[in-house]
Amino acid sequence: MSKVFIVGAGPGDVDLITVKGLKAIQQADVILYDRLVNQELLDEAGERTELVYCGKSPNNHSLSQSSINGLLCKFALQGKTVTRLKGGDPFVFGRGGEEAEALSKRGIPYEIVPGITSGIAAPAYAGIPVTHRDFSSSVAFISGVSKLGIDEEAYWESVVKSMDTLCIYMGVKKLPDICERLIRHGRSADTPIALVQWGTTEHQQTVTGTVSTIVEKAKDIANPSMIVVGEVVKLRDSLQWFESLPQQEENPFHQVVG
Structure with missing residues (x-):
């Protein structure tokens, strides 16, 4: 019987895929993959596996979300094993919940395969633990792009005042506004802040x-x-460790993939 696997591919480092996620890639008849998925993972697919690019950049969507939902259903109803490969974790700002809803409505079997989200991995590779007994006992994962219709001021006031550490996705373009809101809602102007670009990859x-x-x-x-x-x-x-690794160093665990 056909099934859809909604898989988190991890934050970028090819070796951070889970064993179950790797099996879902290897067993798939069709893989629908996103822009931030490490392309090396696609080498693990079978020779006859159909690869469908579904990448989205901030102002350029190759396929709409409704089109992606439709493709998942179409391939599954054709009796194929489908792997939906998404960067990070599919249920952390990955719209995996929407895709699962679409499958559920059609009665199509599916499994969720969690992945390592960039909100944890990127800081870790930068030497920043998101919690620490001496500095932080709470962490929030939030989006820099708020859903339409919410009271943004109330939202930011709540998270700024209640959480020690904030990990903000999709916020680079709104960084000046974010910093302004942080101060307005009680954070000191001297509060430490970091930006980690292309976390866990050689381009970090x-x-x-x-x-x-x-x-x-x-x-x-x-x-x-x-x-x-x-x-x-x-x-x-x-604690920064990643930058000190020799660039040519071979990851001893790399044979998990490839």
Whole structure:
């Protein structure tokens, strides 16, 4: 019987795919994959596997979400094993819930395969733990792009005042506005903040500063980037490890894939 696997491919480092996610790639008749999925993972697909690109950049969608939902249903109803390969985790700002809803409405069997989300992985590769006994006992994963119709001021006031660490997705273009809101709702202008671009990949760049200085310091940072706000950012000075790895170093676990 056909089934759809909605798979989190992880944040970029090819070795951060889960074992179950890798099996879903290898067993698929069709793979629908996103822009931020590491292309090396597609090498694990079978020779006859059909690959369908569904990538979305901020102002350029190759396929609408409704079209993607329709393709998932169409291929599954043809009796094929379908893997929907998404960057990070499918249920963390990945719209995996919407795709699962579409399958559920048609009575199509599916499984969710969680992945490592960039909100945890990018800070970790930058040497920033999102929680720490001395600095942070709470963390929120939020979007820099708010859903239409919500009271944005109330939303930001709530998260700024209640959480020690904020991991903000899709916020680079709104960084000046985000910093302004942070200060307006109670964060000190001296609060540490970091931007991690292309986290976990060989192209990773990390810029740190404070809420009052980061806009100028990060002017050359673009998407995809994770914004991390909180005292935990200070730990990067002693915990950064990724940048110290020899560029040519072979990952001893790389044979998990390939």
